[in-house]
Amino acid sequence: MTAEPPAGTPGTLPAALARHAAERPDRAALVTADERITWAGLDAASRDLAAELVARGVSRRTRVGLVMENGVDWAVCAFAIMRVGAVLVPLSTLLRAPELEQQLRVAAVERLVLVDGFRGRDFRAEYGELLPRGAGDGRTPRLPALRSAWRWDDLKGRTAPAARELAAAMERRVRPADDLAVLFTSGSRGMPKGVVHTHGNALRAVAAGLPARCVREDERLYIPMPFFWMGGFGGGLLTVLVAGATLLTEAVPEPERTLDLLARERVTLFRGWPDQAARLAAHPRAAGADLSLLRPGSLPAILPPGRRSGPGARANLFGMTETFGPYCGDPLDRDMPPDAWGSCGTSFAGVQVRIAAPETGAGLPPGEHGEIWVRGPNLMRGVCGRSRAEVFTRDGWYRTGDLGHLGEDGRLWYHGRIDDMLKVRGATVYPVEVEAALLAVPDVRHAFVTGIAGADGAERVAAAVVPRSGVRLDEAAVLAAVRDRLSAFKVPAVLRVLPPGGDVPRTASGKVDKAGLQRLLAG
Structure with a gap:
């Protein structure tokens, strides 16, 4: 497990709020471009x-x-x-x-x-x-x-x-x-x-x-995610409530206003969207913005080149709404051991993780792929309209529907969703594995993988990629590159290169619309 959380964490929101009002009354709790409150x-x-x-x-x-x-x-x-x-x-x-x-x-x-x-x-x-x-x-x-x-x-x-x-x-x-x-x-x-x-x-x-x-008491944390989502509510508002830190946020992020806010408010940790960090770093005004207080643990794109981590070197914090945000991760200010690169890190205090066979629920040993189950006092109480027996197993495990495996060192590796797992000629294909291979191709900025039915009704791997700005990608060259990284049955049978700045269909919450992606690729 990772390091223990700060001792003495209040058990209720009013208790936490009363503590900060008494101990740090004049510290800013929340700051936007136009307003602030202590x-x-x-x-x-x-x-x-x-x-x-x-x-x-x-x-x-x-x-x-x-x-x-x-x-x-x-x-x-x-x-x-x-x-x-x-x-x-x-x-x-x-x-x-x-x-x-x-x-x-x-x-x-x-x-x-x-x-x-x-x-x-x-x-x-x-x-x-x-x-x-x-x-x-x-x-x-x-x-x-x-x-x-x-x-x-x-x-x-x-x-x-x-x-x-x-x-x-x-x-x-x-x-x-x-x-x-x-x-x-x-x-x-x-x-x-x-x-x-x-x-x-x-x-x-x-x-x-x-x-x-890496959120400390003196942190000035930038989180632009909407407060109605877990990233903004748990990762932002309640994070600074527990830590006693300061949150910087925006309702509608715009590069120039964001850079002004970050510089003026002396941001120390940037945990926005990766695309947003890349756009800010490439903005003409970025060179003149004083972001010198940014600490390791911020998104790499917005850090100076010499302070960025290598791809996969830092843990991919992993969690869900049911676990109130991340439940696995290693410290984001340092690289993991090389053999752990690409993993989600280890489970946090208060959460147990096991890998189970999806069909039987039997526990699986380290290294074997299966469904991720979690339990512990950090998890949700339940789901609206469902009984506890419908949500949890008899011994308190929550079946996440995520696929993964545990390493010998206890680190979790994520392989996608059960309903995303593809069967190609009887072999299992994890979309995230194919996406990782596509993202390793030079000048591929985004990759999206799903399954579509072929003319014979059999499932085929299909993918869409978005090139970096100003770059033209050749489909044949991309496929040739991934053939050096993937088994033949995992190589996309259908590949579509979208225009730079293009995107795939998304839901109202911003997630990829799987059905829309399948229609795009089938067409």
């Missing part, structure tokens, strides 16, 4: 809003949905909900009305807070048929659990002094076993599921990952 300010603002929410009927275990872009307001509203024992349900600003309706129903959301719109969209108009009518409580036949939908502007800045005492009493009753949030997965197949996390399991999971992620 830990004392976040504590005070979320306390005031919590009283207002309680006055409006929010109580312990009430599920409150939130549709809002990244920023100080999101943090204030979310912390107000969670600190009194209500349950936060972050909802994507990308959702269309049918998608929102489905998630509100699955999570049984009772109250909804939303901004009027974002990036040119009018949420009140788009979602109008789903929302309760009138200013007071009400219900709609399509969403009988939803009692209220409040405009953020009608809540912002309001306080309810009469409810302060009740809100404070509710806060004192919050326990680690209480539900904290329902987070929706963003899978590429099937319907998103609502994953339920408690205060205790979420904060434990975050704390366990801090050593590998």
Whole structure:
């Protein structure tokens, strides 16, 4: 296992927030290009809003949905909900009305807070048929659990002094076993599921990952991922809550504004998107931006060439919504032993990992490929609408649906999803292995691999690649290069080179749309 997390991690969100408000009141908790808030300010603002929410009927275990872009307001509203024992349900600003309706129903959301719109969209108009009518409580036949939908502007800045005492009493009753949030997965197949996390399991999971992620108390961490996704919520907001650090974020990252923010706020750790890091590094203003405080553990592209790690030398942090983010990894500021390059590192404290035969569930020894199972106190409490027996095995294991193997040293190697595993002429092909071979070809920037049916109905390996900017790739040359790296049955039977800057079909959450990719390649 990796190093132990910091000792004394608070078991609840209000306890963690109270600690920082007392010990580091003037340290910035959250900073954007246009606003900032300290830990004392976040504590005070979320306390005031919590009283207002309680006055409006929010109580312990009430599920409150939130549709809002990244920023100080999101943090204030979310912390107000969670600190009194209500349950936060972050909802994507990308959702269309049918998608929102489905998630509100699955999570049984009772109250909804939303901004009027974002990036040119009018949420009140788009979602109008789903929302309760009138200013007071009400219900709609399509969403009988939803009692209220409040405009953020009608809540912002309001306080309810009469409810302060009740809100404070509710806060004192919050326990680690209480539900904290329902987070929706963003899978590429099937319907998103609502994953339920408690205060205790979420904060434990975050704390366990801090050593590998190199997040320290004095960190100024840049995370642009939306707060409604695990990367922004767990990897960003709750990470700085547990560490007592400062989070830098943006609602709509733009290279010049991002560089200005990073330089002005003296960023120490950049954990954005790899593509974003590459674009920033190539931007004309990058040379003049003072990013000298960036530490190892940041994405390599944005570090000076002499401080970058080699491909695969650092662990691929590995996790999922059900584990509240990464559950495997080695410290990102140092190279692993050469024979471990490409692995996901070792499991964090609080998580056990085993490899099981997908068909029987029997445990497999090191080196053998199978399904990854996990268990431990860092995992989710459950999934909305499913019994515990449907989610976990009798002895508490969660079957992830991921494929991998464990090395003799305990490091985990990932081989894709069970439903992505291909059978080509009876032999197993892991798409991630083929993608890795394609990415090793000079000037290939992105690679996407899936299976499609051939004329005889048999499965064939198919791939799409995107070249680096300004480069033309020849399909035959790419295939010739991967033949030197892969067995013949793993070499793509279909290869499509997309134009530079092109992309494959994606879901609303940004993941590759597998069905769309298959249609693209079959066509």
